Amino acid sequence: MPDATAALTALRASGRLMVMSAVWPRTSTSIMPGTLVRVSTALGHWVSAIRRARGVRSSAAMDLRPAAAVVFDLDGTLVDSDAALDAAWVACGVAPEDITHGHVLAAECARLGVAVEDYLAAYDPTAVVAFPGVEEMLAEIGRWAVCSNKRAEVGPRELDALGWRPEVALFADAFAGPKELPPVLDALGLDAETVVFVGDTDHDRRAADAVGCRFVWAGWNPRVGEHPGDEVAAEPADVVRAARGQLLG
Incomplete structure (x- = not known):
C-alpha cells in the first residue's frame, strides 16, 4: 500500500x-x-x-467488541471544572475574557503570564462537580482509568473530593509531553484495541489515534460540538453502550 x-x-x-x-x-x-x-x-x-x-474514521471501521476497560480524560469529560478553573485564573489577575479551556497548564500559564505555582495555589480541586449521569455511568462501566494532563498536585485531589477510585489514574507528571495512552495501557495490562478512550478535545482524539484505540467524544460537554464520522456519546449512559460493543452515531 x-x-x-x-x-x-x-x-x-x-x-x-x-x-x-x-x-x-x-x-x-x-x-x-x-x-x-x-x-x-x-x-x-x-x-x-x-x-x-x-x-x-477508526471507530466506525473497527470490529467492535465489549471493552476490557474504559479510559477517561478528567476535566471536561468526567468533571465540569470550568468554575474552579475560572476562579483560579481570576485570582491570579487574569481577565475573564482572556480565559479559555482545554489547554496544557504550563502552556496556558505562559500565555497568560501566570506562574504555574501561583495558579496551583489558587486552584480549588474540591470545587469541581461531576457531569450529570457520570456517577451512574461509572457504577456500571466495570474497569476504568483516568488519563489526564491535569497536574499531579491537583488531579488526585479532584478524584478524592468526588470519592472516585479508578483502577489507574495518570496525570501530567507521567508523560513527557501531552497525555498519551501507552503508560495507562501498560498499567492496566491491556492492549489498545481492547480499550475505549473517552475525551473532549483534539488532544484526546490524537492520543487515541496514536495507539489505534477506539475513541468516543464526551458529547455531554457543550463545547464538544459535532464530529461527523466519529462516535459521540450524547450522554454518559451512551459510554456504557459503547463499552458493551455498540457503535455510537
Missing part, C-alpha cells in the same frame, strides 16, 4: 516489534525507526494510518 507502509522485525520472545522503517500518511503519528513497541501498538498505528488515508 503506497500511502502507508512499514517494515517491522518481530521479537518473538517479548511479543514486541522493532520498527525498522515506517512511512505513514501526513495525518498519522509517526513511530521512529529503532523504537521497541507493543505488537498491538504498531499494528494500531498502521491500521489507523491506512483508514485515515482512505478517509475512514
